[in-house]
Amino acid sequence: MNKKQKKMLTRIIISFVMLVILNFLPITGLLRMALYLAVYLVIGYDILRKAGKGILNGRVCDENFLMTVATIGAIALAVYTGSGDYNEAIAVMLFYQIGEFFQSYAVGKSRRNISALMDIRPDYANIEREGKLEQVDPDEVAVGSIIVVQPGEKVPIDGIITEGSSDLNTSALTGESLPRETHTGDEVISGCINMTGVLKIRTTREFGESTVSRILELVEESSSRKSRSENFISRFARVYTPAVCIAALLLALLPPLCNLLIGRTPNWENWIYSALTFLVISCPCALVVSVPLSFFAGIGGASKEGILIKGSNYMEILSQAKTVVFDKTGTLTQGVFEVSGIHHNEMEDTRLLEYAALAECSSSHPISKSLQKAYGKEIDRNRVTDIREISGEGLIAKVDGTEVAVGNTKLMRRQGVAYADCHSVGTIIHMAVDGSYAGHIVISDIEKPGARDAIAALKKAGVSKTVMLTGDAKAVADKVAADLGVDEVHSELLPGDKVEQVEKMLAEKSPKAKLVFVGDGINDAPVLGRADIGIAMGAMGSDAAIEAADVVLMDDDPMKIAKGIKISRKCLSIVYQNIIFALAVKFVCLLLGAVGYANMWLAIFADVGVTVIAVLNAIRALRVHKL
Numbered sequence: 001m002n003k004k005q006k007k008m009l010t011r012i013i014i015s016f017v018m019l020v021i022l023n024f025l026p027i028t029g030l031l032r033m034a035l036y037l038a039v040y041l042v043i044g045y046d047i048l049r050k051a052g053k054g055i056l057n058g059r060v061c062d063e064n065f066l067m068t069v070a071t072i073g074a075i076a077l078a079v080y081t082g083s084g085d086y087n088e089a090i091a092v093m094l095f096y097q098i099g100e101f102f103q104s105y106a107v108g109k110s111r112r113n114i115s116a117l118m119d120i121r122p123d124y125a126n127i128e129r130e131g132k133l134e135q136v137d138p139d140e141v142a143v144g145s146i147i148v149v150q151p152g153e154k155v156p157i158d159g160i161i162t163e164g165s166s167d168l169n170t171s172a173l174t175g176e177s178l179p180r181e182t183h184t185g186d187e188v189i190s191g192c193i194n195m196t197g198v199l200k201i202r203t204t205r206e207f208g209e210s211t212v213s214r215i216l217e218l219v220e221e222s223s224s225r226k227s228r229s230e231n232f233i234s235r236f237a238r239v240y241t242p243a244v245c246i247a248a249l250l251l252a253l254l255p256p257l258c259n260l261l262i263g264r265t266p267n268w269e270n271w272i273y274s275a276l277t278f279l280v281i282s283c284p285c286a287l288v289v290s291v292p293l294s295f296f297a298g299i300g301g302a303s304k305e306g307i308l309i310k311g312s313n314y315m316e317i318l319s320q321a322k323t324v325v326f327d328k329t330g331t332l333t334q335g336v337f338e339v340s341g342i343h344h345n346e347m348e349d350t351r352l353l354e355y356a357a358l359a360e361c362s363s364s365h366p367i368s369k370s371l372q373k374a375y376g377k378e379i380d381r382n383r384v385t386d387i388r389e390i391s392g393e394g395l396i397a398k399v400d401g402t403e404v405a406v407g408n409t410k411l412m413r414r415q416g417v418a419y420a421d422c423h424s425v426g427t428i429i430h431m432a433v434d435g436s437y438a439g440h441i442v443i444s445d446i447e448k449p450g451a452r453d454a455i456a457a458l459k460k461a462g463v464s465k466t467v468m469l470t471g472d473a474k475a476v477a478d479k480v481a482a483d484l485g486v487d488e489v490h491s492e493l494l495p496g497d498k499v500e501q502v503e504k505m506l507a508e509k510s511p512k513a514k515l516v517f518v519g520d521g522i523n524d525a526p527v528l529g530r531a532d533i534g535i536a537m538g539a540m541g542s543d544a545a546i547e548a549a550d551v552v553l554m555d556d557d558p559m560k561i562a563k564g565i566k567i568s569r570k571c572l573s574i575v576y577q578n579i580i581f582a583l584a585v586k587f588v589c590l591l592l593g594a595v596g597y598a599n600m601w602l603a604i605f606a607d608v609g610v611t612v613i614a615v616l617n618a619i620r621a622l623r624v625h626k627l
């Protein structure tokens with residue numbers, strides 16, 4: 001509980017006790033009124049002030065206004081009729097405040113859960129100067145600096161370990177509870193906590209570009225993107241509250257005036273009381289509070305599992321996912337290729353591999369990284385010039401002044417080079433040196449260990465179609481698809497063809513069944529943007545992908561797609577439960593009011609009760625671990 005909440009609770013208790021005591025005191029007249037009014041002000045002064053401010057700012061009809069009118073009206077009636085019963089007005093305020101207290105507690109709780117995630121924000125980075133560690137602002141660390149991370153500290157900036165080994169706790173980023181072993185040469189992302197050994201890390205990004213900063217940005221932005229249900233509620237409240245005020249006014253005026261006209265007693269106090277009750281019943285707090293809170297909790301719960309959903313609108317669309325389209329490399333497969341054969345004409349193996357690795361020196365494609373790794377030696381970038389990467393085909397570069405083309409059969413055809421077919425299963429990287437065919441390198445990718453289960457889990461979660469799109473050769477694509485149980489596969493696609501395929505599927509499906517595209521963003525960022533929902537692999541994915549995607553998976557685990565869908569379904573079902581429940585209770589109370597059974601006590605109990613239940617229900621959206 002924070003300070004404000006403690007103060008609130010104190011006020012609630014004090015005014016409750018005062019109210020009980022006053023009811024036992026035999027006082028009447030002005031003194032009675034003054035004492036009761038004092039209690040009323042203790043419990044309600046902030047509501048009155050907010051209502052007043054609202055009126056001054058031209059926002060007349062909000063909940064504060066409803067509560068103020070209803071309670072002041074009730075007091076006025078008590079004075080007018082001389083009944084001296086001020087309990088009702090005070091009780092309405094008291095219960096309303098209990099509801100507010102409760103809600104602020106709940107919001108605080110889910111905010112704390114999100115800020116546990118926010119806790120990944122590092123405050124400093126250690127730099128070694130003349131043998132001493134110095135703490136500096138992570139913003140001031142230049143790319144390529146060496147930082148030192150001691151056990152118990154957070155990794156502040158993305159980088160590569162140059163010295164030391166340790167276990168890293170990545171749970172704040174990925175929800176993965178087992179620590180990850182890391183050694184010299186491994187990449188580490190910021191936000192992890194160093195558990196055991198001292199690490200020296202050469203930074204590969206600026207702080208602002210590092211994983212931790214990007215996640216925080218995403219989470220901060222997510223609350224500003226509202227879903228349709230959420231927008232519906234705020235539009236609803238904007239129209240609803242004034243309508244209720246007008247209806248109450250009519251209820252207070254019309255029947256007595258009619259009575260006057262036909263010559264009966266107007267019965268003012270009865271009708272005004274009904275109108276005030278009507279105002280209290282109609283208060284839309286439960287809806288206005290619980291719907292955004294449910295989304296907030298759902299997004300928080302998902303981020304604890306390493307699924308970053310960039311807004312509640314995406315939460316809503318994700319819950320309607322029916323088709324999931326995957327990119328292959330890096331999404332369903334690890335994107336870590338092993339060289340399994342080198343077939344060449346005249347050149348030696350190592351020479352061919354050297355050409356390949358050099359030509360690939362600046363590509364970010366997984367193939368490039370693997371070829372460089374297989375080559376294993378330091379790469380002298382000065383030997384490489386005129387690099388031209390052709391998406392979905394490969395690349396052409398000059399190595400020591402000789403033109404080298406590295407890529408698939410499409411690239412060979414583009415270069416007019418006659419290539420030899422290869423019978424090995426795997427991705428075949430053909431090479432042409434100086435315009436003539438030099439041979440090929442066979443590399444093979446490994447499927448992600450959880451990929452098969454991930455596809456099965458999607459099916460179980462009600463996804464009706466899974467599709468794989470890839471730029472790789474048909475033989476490899478078909479084999480992977482069959483292994484994993486993907487329904488449909490399209491291979492040998494250029495990046496533009498992937499967009500076209502997705503557009504075709506979008507056109508064929510019904511608008512209610514949503515299409516999800518999952519990719520690593522290396523040449524598929526346009527598709528990520530085009531699909532109803534784009535999901536990017538965050539750890540391995542490019543910055544462009546994380547930018548273009550609506551949902552980011554922190555640990556690249558395809559299993560998280562089904563989980564994300566389940567989380568969003570749970571969240572949406574909670575939203576609908578709350579909407580229906582709140583409206584139903586209001587409706588029943590209004591009916592009771594119309595036939596004369598409802599008084600203000602019932603109204604306030606109904607309102608606060610519904611709010612409390614709806615808020616409790618909303619909090620359930622946070623609990624997603626077991627889904």
Ligand code: ADP
Binds near residue numbers: 367408428493494
């Ligand atoms: P995917 O759709 O599986 O992610 P891409 O569209 O990235 O595949 O690439 C398709 C094909 O283009 C690869 O299988 C490879 O044959 C070739 N290719 C793409 N980039 C490169 C590269 N940098 N070096 C060699 N070949 C490449």
Ligand code: MG
Binds near residue numbers: 329523524
């Ligand atoms: Mg790709």
